[in-house]
Amino acid sequence: MTSPVKVYGPPMSTAVSRVLACLIEKDVDFQVIPVNMSKGEHKKPEFLKMQPFGQVPAFQDDKISLFESRAICRYICEKYADKGNRGLYGTSPLAKASIDQWLEAEAQSFNPPSSALVFQLAFAPRMKLKQDPGVIKQNEEKLAKVLDVYEERLGDSQFLAGDEFSLADLSHLPNSNYLLSVTDRGALFTSRKNVGRWWDEISSRDSWKKVVEMQKSP
Amino acid sequence: MxxxxxxxxxxxxxxxxxxxxxxxxxxxxxxxxxxxxxxxxxxxxxxxxxxxxxxxxMAIKVHGISLSTCTARVLLCLHEKGLDYELVHVDVASGAHKKQPYLSLNPFGLVPAIDDGNVRLFESRAINRYLARKHEDIGIDLLRSKTLTESAIVETWMEVEAHQFNGPIYAINHQMIISPLYGLDPDEKIIKSELEKLEKVLDVYEERLSKSAYLAGENYTLADLNHIPFLVYFMRTPHASVVTARPHVSVWWNNISTRKATIEVAAGMKLH
CATH class of the missing domain: 1.10.12 (Lyase 2-enoyl-coa Hydratase; Chain  A, domain 2)
Known part of the structure:
Protein backbone atom coordinates (compact mmCIF):
# COMPACT_ATOMS: atom_id res chain seq x y z
CA MET A 1 0.00 0.00 0.00
CA THR A 2 2.84 2.37 0.82
CA SER A 3 4.70 1.90 -2.42
CA PRO A 4 4.59 5.08 -4.49
CA VAL A 5 2.37 5.27 -7.55
CA LYS A 6 4.20 5.05 -10.85
CA VAL A 7 3.95 7.59 -13.65
CA TYR A 8 5.50 6.51 -16.96
CA GLY A 9 6.64 9.32 -19.21
CA PRO A 10 8.75 12.48 -19.32
CA PRO A 11 7.66 15.50 -17.17
CA MET A 12 8.03 17.76 -20.21
CA SER A 13 5.03 16.04 -21.79
CA THR A 14 1.93 18.15 -21.16
CA ALA A 15 -0.21 15.14 -20.26
CA VAL A 16 2.44 13.75 -17.89
CA SER A 17 2.82 17.11 -16.17
CA ARG A 18 -0.97 17.30 -15.66
CA VAL A 19 -0.80 14.06 -13.64
CA LEU A 20 2.30 15.21 -11.72
CA ALA A 21 0.62 18.48 -10.72
CA CYS A 22 -2.36 16.52 -9.44
CA LEU A 23 -0.19 14.09 -7.44
CA ILE A 24 1.71 16.96 -5.79
CA GLU A 25 -1.54 18.81 -4.97
CA LYS A 26 -2.84 15.61 -3.39
CA ASP A 27 0.41 14.97 -1.55
CA VAL A 28 0.67 11.45 -2.97
CA ASP A 29 4.10 9.79 -3.24
CA PHE A 30 5.05 8.96 -6.78
CA GLN A 31 7.88 7.71 -8.89
CA VAL A 32 8.49 8.92 -12.44
CA ILE A 33 9.61 6.13 -14.75
CA PRO A 34 11.38 7.51 -17.81
CA VAL A 35 10.10 6.52 -21.24
CA ASN A 36 12.55 7.34 -23.99
CA MET A 37 10.24 8.66 -26.65
CA SER A 38 12.99 9.60 -29.09
CA LYS A 39 13.88 5.90 -29.14
CA GLY A 40 10.21 5.01 -29.61
CA GLU A 41 9.87 3.21 -26.28
CA HIS A 42 6.23 4.30 -26.08
CA LYS A 43 5.46 2.23 -29.18
CA LYS A 44 7.09 -0.96 -27.89
CA PRO A 45 4.96 -3.98 -26.86
CA GLU A 46 5.72 -3.72 -23.11
CA PHE A 47 4.53 -0.13 -23.06
CA LEU A 48 1.54 -0.83 -25.31
CA LYS A 49 0.32 -3.34 -22.72
CA MET A 50 -0.17 -0.42 -20.33
CA GLN A 51 -1.14 2.20 -22.90
CA PRO A 52 -2.56 0.63 -26.09
CA PHE A 53 -2.46 3.93 -28.00
CA GLY A 54 1.29 4.31 -27.47
CA GLN A 55 1.09 7.67 -25.69
CA VAL A 56 2.34 9.00 -22.39
CA PRO A 57 1.55 8.90 -19.54
CA ALA A 58 0.73 5.44 -18.30
CA PHE A 59 0.02 5.06 -14.61
CA GLN A 60 0.12 2.29 -12.03
CA ASP A 61 -1.15 2.16 -8.48
CA ASP A 62 -1.45 -1.12 -6.58
CA LYS A 63 -2.93 -3.48 -9.11
CA ILE A 64 -4.59 -0.89 -11.28
CA SER A 65 -3.06 0.32 -14.51
CA LEU A 66 -4.56 3.42 -16.13
CA PHE A 67 -3.97 5.93 -18.92
CA GLU A 68 -5.47 9.20 -20.20
CA SER A 69 -4.26 12.04 -17.98
CA ARG A 70 -7.66 13.45 -17.00
CA ALA A 71 -8.97 10.00 -16.04
CA ILE A 72 -5.82 9.42 -13.95
CA CYS A 73 -6.34 12.78 -12.19
CA ARG A 74 -9.94 11.90 -11.35
CA TYR A 75 -8.81 8.52 -9.99
CA ILE A 76 -6.09 10.12 -7.82
CA CYS A 77 -8.64 12.56 -6.36
CA GLU A 78 -11.12 9.77 -5.55
CA LYS A 79 -8.59 7.29 -4.21
CA TYR A 80 -6.70 9.82 -2.10
CA ALA A 81 -9.75 11.91 -1.20
CA ASP A 82 -8.47 12.65 2.32
CA LYS A 83 -4.93 13.57 1.34
CA GLY A 84 -3.47 16.95 0.39
CA ASN A 85 -5.85 19.37 -1.30
CA ARG A 86 -9.22 17.82 -0.40
CA GLY A 87 -11.29 20.15 -2.51
CA LEU A 88 -9.40 19.53 -5.74
CA TYR A 89 -12.26 17.49 -7.21
CA GLY A 90 -14.99 19.03 -5.06
CA THR A 91 -16.54 17.83 -1.84
CA SER A 92 -20.21 17.98 -2.89
CA PRO A 93 -22.06 16.61 -5.93
CA LEU A 94 -22.73 20.13 -7.18
CA ALA A 95 -19.12 21.23 -6.87
CA LYS A 96 -18.11 18.07 -8.70
CA ALA A 97 -20.60 18.75 -11.50
CA SER A 98 -19.19 22.24 -11.96
CA ILE A 99 -15.61 20.95 -11.98
CA ASP A 100 -16.55 18.27 -14.52
CA GLN A 101 -18.20 20.89 -16.70
CA TRP A 102 -15.08 23.08 -16.82
CA LEU A 103 -12.79 20.07 -17.15
CA GLU A 104 -14.75 19.14 -20.25
CA ALA A 105 -14.55 22.71 -21.50
CA GLU A 106 -10.78 22.39 -21.10
CA ALA A 107 -10.69 19.02 -22.86
CA GLN A 108 -13.07 19.92 -25.70
CA SER A 109 -12.65 23.65 -26.26
CA PHE A 110 -9.32 24.78 -24.80
CA ASN A 111 -7.14 21.74 -25.43
CA PRO A 112 -7.44 21.34 -29.23
CA PRO A 113 -6.31 24.88 -30.22
CA SER A 114 -3.81 25.23 -27.36
CA SER A 115 -2.23 21.84 -28.12
CA ALA A 116 -1.93 22.73 -31.79
CA LEU A 117 -0.21 26.00 -30.85
CA VAL A 118 2.12 24.31 -28.35
CA PHE A 119 3.11 21.82 -31.01
CA GLN A 120 3.60 24.41 -33.74
CA LEU A 121 5.31 27.09 -31.65
CA ALA A 122 7.18 25.19 -28.94
CA PHE A 123 7.86 21.66 -30.16
CA ALA A 124 8.16 21.97 -33.95
CA PRO A 125 11.23 24.28 -33.76
CA ARG A 126 12.92 21.92 -31.28
CA MET A 127 12.16 18.94 -33.47
CA LYS A 128 13.33 20.90 -36.53
CA LEU A 129 9.90 20.56 -38.14
CA LYS A 130 8.42 23.21 -40.39
CA GLN A 131 5.76 25.41 -38.84
CA ASP A 132 2.42 25.85 -40.58
CA PRO A 133 1.38 29.54 -40.44
CA GLY A 134 -2.19 28.68 -41.50
CA VAL A 135 -2.62 26.22 -38.63
CA ILE A 136 -1.10 28.73 -36.19
CA LYS A 137 -3.43 31.54 -37.27
CA GLN A 138 -6.54 29.37 -37.22
CA ASN A 139 -5.83 27.99 -33.76
CA GLU A 140 -4.88 31.35 -32.35
CA GLU A 141 -8.30 32.63 -33.37
CA LYS A 142 -10.03 29.63 -31.85
CA LEU A 143 -8.11 29.95 -28.60
CA ALA A 144 -8.85 33.68 -28.41
CA LYS A 145 -12.59 32.92 -28.55
CA VAL A 146 -12.29 30.35 -25.78
CA LEU A 147 -10.32 32.79 -23.64
CA ASP A 148 -13.01 35.43 -24.21
CA VAL A 149 -15.48 33.06 -22.54
CA TYR A 150 -12.99 32.44 -19.73
CA GLU A 151 -12.50 36.19 -19.28
CA GLU A 152 -16.21 36.62 -18.65
CA ARG A 153 -16.42 33.59 -16.39
CA LEU A 154 -13.37 34.63 -14.37
CA GLY A 155 -14.98 38.02 -13.84
CA ASP A 156 -17.74 36.23 -11.92
CA SER A 157 -15.69 33.69 -10.00
CA GLN A 158 -12.10 33.45 -8.85
CA PHE A 159 -11.49 30.12 -10.54
CA LEU A 160 -13.26 28.34 -13.39
CA ALA A 161 -15.48 26.01 -11.39
CA GLY A 162 -16.08 28.41 -8.51
CA ASP A 163 -14.13 30.20 -5.83
CA GLU A 164 -11.73 27.34 -5.13
CA PHE A 165 -8.81 26.09 -7.20
CA SER A 166 -9.82 22.76 -8.73
CA LEU A 167 -8.86 20.06 -11.18
CA ALA A 168 -10.53 22.18 -13.88
CA ASP A 169 -7.94 24.94 -13.41
CA LEU A 170 -5.07 22.52 -12.91
CA SER A 171 -5.79 20.80 -16.19
CA HIS A 172 -5.06 24.07 -18.05
CA LEU A 173 -1.56 24.48 -16.60
CA PRO A 174 0.53 22.31 -18.95
CA ASN A 175 -0.47 23.86 -22.29
CA SER A 176 -0.76 27.39 -20.87
CA ASN A 177 2.70 27.17 -19.39
CA TYR A 178 4.27 26.41 -22.76
CA LEU A 179 2.33 29.21 -24.44
CA LEU A 180 3.34 31.73 -21.78
CA SER A 181 6.92 30.72 -21.11
CA VAL A 182 8.22 29.29 -24.38
CA THR A 183 6.26 31.02 -27.15
CA ASP A 184 5.62 34.70 -27.83
CA ARG A 185 1.84 34.25 -27.59
CA GLY A 186 1.54 34.87 -23.84
CA ALA A 187 -0.45 38.04 -24.57
CA LEU A 188 -3.41 35.82 -25.43
CA PHE A 189 -3.64 35.35 -21.66
CA THR A 190 -2.08 38.48 -20.18
CA SER A 191 -4.04 40.92 -22.37
CA ARG A 192 -7.21 39.65 -20.75
CA LYS A 193 -7.47 41.09 -17.25
CA ASN A 194 -9.23 38.22 -15.49
CA VAL A 195 -7.48 35.46 -17.43
CA GLY A 196 -4.13 37.11 -16.62
CA ARG A 197 -5.02 37.32 -12.94
CA TRP A 198 -6.15 33.68 -12.98
CA TRP A 199 -2.96 32.53 -14.73
CA ASP A 200 -0.81 34.31 -12.12
CA GLU A 201 -2.70 32.57 -9.34
CA ILE A 202 -2.71 29.06 -10.72
CA SER A 203 0.85 29.09 -12.04
CA SER A 204 2.33 30.37 -8.79
CA ARG A 205 1.05 27.42 -6.77
CA ASP A 206 3.85 25.41 -5.17
CA SER A 207 2.64 22.25 -6.88
CA TRP A 208 3.01 23.72 -10.36
CA LYS A 209 6.36 25.33 -9.54
CA LYS A 210 7.64 21.88 -8.56
CA VAL A 211 6.43 20.44 -11.87
CA VAL A 212 8.22 23.22 -13.79
CA GLU A 213 11.41 22.37 -11.87
CA MET A 214 11.01 18.73 -12.85
CA GLN A 215 10.59 19.76 -16.48
CA LYS A 216 13.85 21.70 -16.34
CA SER A 217 15.98 18.93 -14.86
CA PRO A 218 17.27 16.58 -17.54
CA MET B 1 -42.80 8.39 -17.71
CA MET B 58 -39.12 17.39 -11.86
CA ALA B 59 -38.67 17.45 -15.60
CA ILE B 60 -35.08 18.06 -16.57
CA LYS B 61 -34.95 20.60 -19.36
CA VAL B 62 -32.55 19.76 -22.16
CA HIS B 63 -31.87 22.72 -24.40
CA GLY B 64 -30.77 21.45 -27.78
CA ILE B 65 -31.97 19.62 -30.88
CA SER B 66 -32.51 15.91 -31.33
CA LEU B 67 -30.36 15.87 -34.48
CA SER B 68 -27.32 17.14 -32.59
CA THR B 69 -24.87 14.42 -31.61
CA CYS B 70 -24.03 16.07 -28.29
CA THR B 71 -27.71 16.58 -27.46
CA ALA B 72 -28.33 12.93 -28.36
CA ARG B 73 -25.53 11.89 -25.98
CA VAL B 74 -27.44 13.44 -23.07
CA LEU B 75 -30.79 12.06 -24.27
CA LEU B 76 -29.27 8.57 -24.39
CA CYS B 77 -28.33 8.85 -20.75
CA LEU B 78 -31.82 10.12 -19.81
CA HIS B 79 -33.49 7.29 -21.73
CA GLU B 80 -31.22 4.66 -20.18
CA LYS B 81 -32.22 5.98 -16.78
CA GLY B 82 -35.89 6.36 -17.71
CA LEU B 83 -35.90 9.95 -16.49
CA ASP B 84 -38.57 12.47 -17.35
CA TYR B 85 -37.27 15.35 -19.45
CA GLU B 86 -38.38 18.12 -21.70
CA LEU B 87 -36.42 18.85 -24.88
CA VAL B 88 -36.45 22.61 -25.32
CA HIS B 89 -35.79 23.32 -28.97
CA VAL B 90 -32.92 25.70 -29.68
CA ASP B 91 -33.27 27.21 -33.13
CA VAL B 92 -29.75 26.40 -34.22
CA ALA B 93 -30.59 27.08 -37.89
CA SER B 94 -31.18 30.75 -37.08
CA GLY B 95 -28.19 30.93 -34.75
CA ALA B 96 -30.17 31.09 -31.48
CA HIS B 97 -27.36 29.16 -29.75
CA LYS B 98 -24.95 32.04 -30.41
CA LYS B 99 -27.22 34.66 -28.84
CA GLN B 100 -28.78 35.45 -25.51
CA PRO B 101 -30.63 33.98 -23.72
CA TYR B 102 -28.97 30.73 -24.78
CA LEU B 103 -25.46 32.03 -24.07
CA SER B 104 -26.40 32.35 -20.41
CA LEU B 105 -26.89 28.56 -20.42
CA ASN B 106 -23.71 27.80 -22.33
CA PRO B 107 -21.26 30.68 -22.87
CA PHE B 108 -19.52 28.71 -25.63
CA GLY B 109 -22.72 28.79 -27.69
CA LEU B 110 -22.91 25.05 -28.21
CA VAL B 111 -25.81 22.66 -27.64
CA PRO B 112 -26.84 21.07 -25.34
CA ALA B 113 -27.26 22.61 -21.92
CA ILE B 114 -29.47 21.31 -19.14
CA ASP B 115 -31.57 22.91 -16.50
CA ASP B 116 -32.32 20.58 -13.62
CA GLY B 117 -33.98 22.59 -10.88
CA ASN B 118 -31.15 24.60 -9.39
CA VAL B 119 -28.48 22.95 -11.53
CA ARG B 120 -27.50 24.29 -14.92
CA LEU B 121 -24.80 22.54 -16.88
CA PHE B 122 -23.25 22.34 -20.32
CA GLU B 123 -20.78 19.91 -21.97
CA SER B 124 -22.55 16.65 -22.78
CA ARG B 125 -20.01 14.38 -21.13
CA ALA B 126 -20.07 16.41 -17.92
CA ILE B 127 -23.89 16.39 -17.98
CA ASN B 128 -23.91 12.61 -18.36
CA ARG B 129 -21.54 12.22 -15.42
CA TYR B 130 -23.81 14.42 -13.33
CA LEU B 131 -26.95 12.50 -14.33
CA ALA B 132 -25.32 9.11 -13.82
CA ARG B 133 -24.07 10.09 -10.37
CA LYS B 134 -27.27 11.71 -9.22
CA HIS B 135 -29.40 8.79 -10.43
CA GLU B 136 -26.87 6.08 -9.68
CA ASP B 137 -29.54 3.79 -8.21
CA ILE B 138 -32.03 3.94 -11.07
CA GLY B 139 -31.53 1.41 -13.81
CA ILE B 140 -27.95 0.51 -14.57
CA ASP B 141 -25.03 2.20 -12.85
CA LEU B 142 -23.43 3.84 -15.87
CA LEU B 143 -20.28 4.88 -13.99
CA ARG B 144 -19.72 1.69 -11.91
CA SER B 145 -19.23 4.18 -9.12
CA LYS B 146 -19.43 1.71 -6.26
CA THR B 147 -15.98 0.31 -6.96
CA LEU B 148 -13.10 2.70 -7.61
CA THR B 149 -11.12 0.20 -9.65
CA GLU B 150 -14.13 -0.22 -11.97
CA SER B 151 -15.08 3.45 -12.17
CA ALA B 152 -11.47 4.41 -13.00
CA ILE B 153 -11.60 2.08 -16.00
CA VAL B 154 -14.90 3.65 -17.10
CA GLU B 155 -13.27 7.10 -16.78
CA THR B 156 -10.29 5.96 -18.84
CA TRP B 157 -12.42 4.75 -21.74
CA MET B 158 -14.63 7.83 -21.53
CA GLU B 159 -11.46 9.86 -22.07
CA VAL B 160 -10.45 7.58 -24.94
CA GLU B 161 -13.78 8.39 -26.59
CA ALA B 162 -13.27 12.12 -26.05
CA HIS B 163 -9.62 12.29 -27.08
CA GLN B 164 -8.94 9.43 -29.51
CA PHE B 165 -12.26 8.56 -31.13
CA ASN B 166 -14.14 11.85 -31.25
CA GLY B 167 -11.60 13.81 -33.33
CA PRO B 168 -11.44 11.60 -36.43
CA ILE B 169 -15.10 10.52 -36.45
CA TYR B 170 -16.22 14.13 -36.05
CA ALA B 171 -14.06 15.17 -39.01
CA ILE B 172 -15.36 12.33 -41.20
CA ASN B 173 -19.01 12.93 -40.32
CA HIS B 174 -18.52 16.61 -40.96
CA GLN B 175 -17.21 15.93 -44.48
CA MET B 176 -19.66 13.16 -45.32
CA ILE B 177 -22.84 14.57 -43.78
CA ILE B 178 -22.58 18.25 -42.87
CA SER B 179 -20.67 19.57 -45.92
CA PRO B 180 -23.23 18.19 -48.42
CA LEU B 181 -26.01 19.96 -46.46
CA TYR B 182 -24.25 23.21 -47.31
CA GLY B 183 -23.80 22.18 -50.93
CA LEU B 184 -20.09 21.46 -50.49
CA ASP B 185 -18.28 18.42 -51.79
CA PRO B 186 -16.68 16.21 -49.15
CA ASP B 187 -12.91 16.72 -48.95
CA GLU B 188 -11.59 13.27 -49.85
CA LYS B 189 -8.11 14.06 -48.56
CA ILE B 190 -9.40 14.85 -45.08
CA ILE B 191 -11.66 11.79 -45.13
CA LYS B 192 -8.76 9.53 -46.06
CA SER B 193 -6.38 10.77 -43.37
CA GLU B 194 -9.06 10.81 -40.66
CA LEU B 195 -10.22 7.31 -41.62
CA GLU B 196 -6.67 6.09 -41.14
CA LYS B 197 -6.66 7.57 -37.64
CA LEU B 198 -10.07 6.12 -36.86
CA GLU B 199 -9.00 2.68 -38.03
CA LYS B 200 -6.02 2.75 -35.69
CA VAL B 201 -8.32 3.61 -32.81
CA LEU B 202 -10.70 0.83 -33.83
CA ASP B 203 -7.78 -1.63 -33.93
CA VAL B 204 -7.23 -0.91 -30.24
CA TYR B 205 -10.98 -1.31 -29.63
CA GLU B 206 -10.99 -4.64 -31.48
CA GLU B 207 -8.28 -5.97 -29.19
CA ARG B 208 -10.01 -4.58 -26.13
CA LEU B 209 -13.43 -5.93 -27.12
CA SER B 210 -12.00 -9.37 -27.79
CA LYS B 211 -11.43 -9.55 -24.02
CA SER B 212 -14.55 -7.90 -22.66
CA ALA B 213 -18.07 -7.35 -23.95
CA TYR B 214 -17.90 -3.60 -23.40
CA LEU B 215 -15.09 -1.07 -23.39
CA ALA B 216 -14.86 -0.75 -19.61
CA GLY B 217 -15.51 -4.43 -18.85
CA GLU B 218 -18.55 -6.70 -18.76
CA ASN B 219 -21.06 -3.92 -18.20
CA TYR B 220 -22.55 -1.29 -20.45
CA THR B 221 -21.40 2.12 -19.20
CA LEU B 222 -21.06 5.75 -20.23
CA ALA B 223 -17.78 4.75 -21.89
CA ASP B 224 -19.85 2.89 -24.51
CA LEU B 225 -22.86 5.21 -24.51
CA ASN B 226 -20.82 8.31 -25.28
CA HIS B 227 -19.71 6.73 -28.58
CA ILE B 228 -23.21 6.18 -29.91
CA PRO B 229 -24.26 9.56 -31.38
CA PHE B 230 -21.42 9.91 -33.88
CA LEU B 231 -21.64 6.22 -34.79
CA VAL B 232 -25.37 6.51 -35.53
CA TYR B 233 -24.55 8.91 -38.38
CA PHE B 234 -21.26 7.29 -39.35
CA MET B 235 -22.87 3.86 -39.77
CA ARG B 236 -25.15 5.31 -42.46
CA THR B 237 -22.11 6.19 -44.61
CA PRO B 238 -20.21 3.77 -46.90
CA HIS B 239 -17.31 3.95 -44.42
CA ALA B 240 -19.35 1.90 -41.93
CA SER B 241 -17.29 -1.03 -43.23
CA VAL B 242 -14.39 -0.04 -40.96
CA VAL B 243 -16.67 -0.99 -38.04
CA THR B 244 -18.31 -4.08 -39.54
CA ALA B 245 -14.95 -5.45 -40.76
CA ARG B 246 -13.77 -5.76 -37.17
CA PRO B 247 -15.68 -8.70 -35.67
CA HIS B 248 -15.60 -7.65 -32.01
CA VAL B 249 -16.23 -3.98 -32.72
CA SER B 250 -19.10 -5.05 -34.94
CA VAL B 251 -20.70 -7.20 -32.22
CA TRP B 252 -20.24 -4.36 -29.75
CA TRP B 253 -21.96 -1.91 -32.10
CA ASN B 254 -24.82 -4.37 -32.64
CA ASN B 255 -25.24 -4.63 -28.88
CA ILE B 256 -25.19 -0.97 -28.08
CA SER B 257 -27.19 0.17 -31.12
CA THR B 258 -30.08 -2.21 -30.43
CA ARG B 259 -30.64 -1.10 -26.85
CA LYS B 260 -34.11 0.32 -26.31
CA ALA B 261 -32.73 3.72 -25.31
CA THR B 262 -30.52 3.87 -28.41
CA ILE B 263 -33.39 3.01 -30.75
CA GLU B 264 -35.58 5.67 -29.13
CA VAL B 265 -32.97 8.41 -29.38
CA ALA B 266 -31.70 7.44 -32.86
CA ALA B 267 -35.30 7.81 -34.12
CA GLY B 268 -34.84 11.56 -33.63
CA MET B 269 -31.60 11.59 -35.61
CA LYS B 270 -33.03 11.53 -39.13
CA LEU B 271 -31.65 14.20 -41.42
CA HIS B 272 -34.13 13.67 -44.27
Missing part, protein backbone atom coordinates in the same frame (compact mmCIF):
# COMPACT_ATOMS: atom_id res chain seq x y z
CA UNK B 2 -42.72 8.15 -13.96
CA UNK B 3 -40.25 10.06 -11.92
CA UNK B 4 -38.31 8.55 -9.11
CA UNK B 5 -38.72 10.68 -6.04
CA UNK B 6 -36.29 8.85 -3.85
CA UNK B 7 -33.47 11.36 -3.95
CA UNK B 8 -32.57 13.50 -1.05
CA UNK B 9 -32.63 16.43 -3.42
CA UNK B 10 -36.39 16.06 -3.86
CA UNK B 11 -37.39 15.16 -0.36
CA UNK B 12 -37.80 18.78 0.64
CA UNK B 13 -40.28 19.64 -2.07
CA UNK B 14 -42.48 16.58 -2.00
CA UNK B 15 -45.88 16.53 -0.42
CA UNK B 16 -47.64 13.27 0.39
CA UNK B 17 -50.04 11.99 -2.25
CA UNK B 18 -52.99 11.96 0.20
CA UNK B 19 -52.71 15.67 0.85
CA UNK B 20 -52.60 16.41 -2.86
CA UNK B 21 -55.84 14.52 -3.52
CA UNK B 22 -57.58 16.13 -0.59
CA UNK B 23 -56.61 19.49 -2.02
CA UNK B 24 -58.09 18.51 -5.36
CA UNK B 25 -61.47 17.72 -3.82
CA UNK B 26 -61.84 21.09 -2.27
CA UNK B 27 -63.12 22.62 -5.50
CA UNK B 28 -66.76 22.05 -4.62
CA UNK B 29 -66.33 22.97 -0.99
CA UNK B 30 -68.74 25.92 -0.92
CA UNK B 31 -70.70 27.27 2.01
CA UNK B 32 -68.11 26.63 4.61
CA UNK B 33 -67.35 29.01 7.35
CA UNK B 34 -65.39 31.95 6.13
CA UNK B 35 -62.49 31.25 8.36
CA UNK B 36 -62.42 27.63 7.31
CA UNK B 37 -62.82 28.48 3.65
CA UNK B 38 -59.94 30.89 3.75
CA UNK B 39 -57.86 28.32 5.39
CA UNK B 40 -58.81 25.78 2.74
CA UNK B 41 -58.15 28.20 -0.07
CA UNK B 42 -54.90 29.21 1.40
CA UNK B 43 -53.95 25.58 1.68
CA UNK B 44 -55.08 24.97 -1.87
CA UNK B 45 -53.08 27.89 -3.20
CA UNK B 46 -50.10 26.79 -1.25
CA UNK B 47 -50.40 23.29 -2.65
CA UNK B 48 -50.96 24.47 -6.18
CA UNK B 49 -47.83 26.52 -5.86
CA UNK B 50 -45.98 23.59 -4.45
CA UNK B 51 -47.25 21.27 -7.15
CA UNK B 52 -46.30 23.73 -9.83
CA UNK B 53 -42.83 24.03 -8.47
CA UNK B 54 -42.54 20.27 -8.17
CA UNK B 55 -43.65 19.86 -11.76
CA UNK B 56 -41.16 22.45 -12.90
CA UNK B 57 -38.47 20.95 -10.78
Missing amino acids: SVNLKFSYWKYVIIPRGRREEGGEEKGGRGRMRKGRNRVEEKKKEEEGELKSIKLA
